[in-house]
Amino acid sequence: MVSYSVPTTQQVLLPETLLKKQKSDATAEAKATETKVQLRKAQIAKRRELVRRAASYRREYQTSERQLVDLKRQAKANGSYYVSAQAKLLLVVRIRGINNIPPKPRKVLQLFRLLQINNAVFVRANKATMEMLQLVLPYVTYGEPNLKTVRELVYKRGYGKINKQRIPLDNNSLIEQSLGEKYNISSMEDLIHEIITVGPNFKQANAFLWPFKLSNPNGGWRTRKFNGYVEGGDFGSREQFINKLVQSMN
Template sequence: MSSCYFFKKGEMTTFGIAPEDSKLNFLLRLKINRQKRRIPLVPENLLKRRKAYQAIKATQAKQALLNKRKVQKGKQIQFKRLETFVRDSWRKRRDDVRLRRMEQRPGQVAVSKEHRLAFVVRITEIKGVSLRVRRVIELLRLRKIFSGTFVKLSPLSLKMLRIVEPYVAWGYPNLKSVRELILKRGQGKVNKKRVPLTDNMLIEEHLGNFGIICLEDLIHEIYSAGRYFRNVTDFLWPFQLSVARHAAHNKVGFLKEMGKPGCRGEGINQLIRQLN
């Protein structure tokens, strides 16, 4: 049932609103809605200026990133304390005196008849050392701390070990230590990249000309310091040993317990187990 409303002309009754006012309100609301929906127009010149400004900002951001990379790659200013220069000078002078005394007392190098293989580990920093010491460190491929290499003992190699003795620990590894080092941390050098020794095909491809076709042949050649020892060690990447895993809570204490540098003899096997 529809409701009925009664109006007098020009006045509002208690039952509703006059039809003229209702129509007026509807038109006002329609006009307001159209104004809200209308998309604001922007002048064309302003749009062009905005686009040009955005292009300039993008170019500036790209140039700033390139400049930042150049600064990072270039030489940065480094501040050193006076104690650093004193320490480096003292270390260099100590090396010069030690090497001069070695030259004045020749004939102290004697190759052991029982042992033909040595394992060398760098256990100290080499900042400020003599240039001669640094060159021997590079020849032994001990550029990083706690890196190690196998060395075939000879009068020349023993002389090199004496030159770098304050910075390395070395000794005579047994077969078990050699095997554990190669199986756990052995990596080959292929196209100047590290490749884990997980496949005998890789060994045969690079060392097959020397009769070494598997991991056991490689271990035997190193431990026996055989004819192709140099070729095998050149193929192997220097062993990067770890100290953090064993001394996460007391690294300084562990370094003290590790002992002093120099010849350890057969005690190098214990050090290998600590760092491997």
């Protein structure tokens, strides 16, 4: 009988450079996987924080509304009337064009950023603002926006000033990149809350918002824009009735 010897398997030796590259690739892949996991966890935590904030804002709004109702009922039970505190926030809408505007009102309109007809902006209600509004009364109408009006304007007509460009606010990350690190405003609800409460960072939040571009009101303006609102016209203070106007223009 003839016997055959089976050749033994020889170990293949890889170049040292290839071994180092494989080790480096494995380390990089593990690091990338860990980074992706950590990023995912951070995103989940951030989302939960935004949801928690939005819920706290809702509770704050509901508590404020209940307190207002209770105060009105209490005043009525005592045979008197409840007088609300002076508004802290105003919404100003430009209703007339550029023809025949004197230099001083033109400058005030520029300061308000009301450069076009049907532009609207939020302003803080204080003595200086009220004096400026008196200078541009024939060209604007204003009033006290409620939460619904502020929310609908920001969500439907909201644009941000990012790198001097008008960018639609369709992503919370746009707000976070511009206002999150310095002012802790990271979402649409944060922005709305800062505006409606006229918070400590109202100036920065309002400057971030581009002036709202509204349409002509449904059914057109009233008899004449050149008469005050209380006279049957359109300019001047509308108080809470500004909300009805904006609803017809939004």
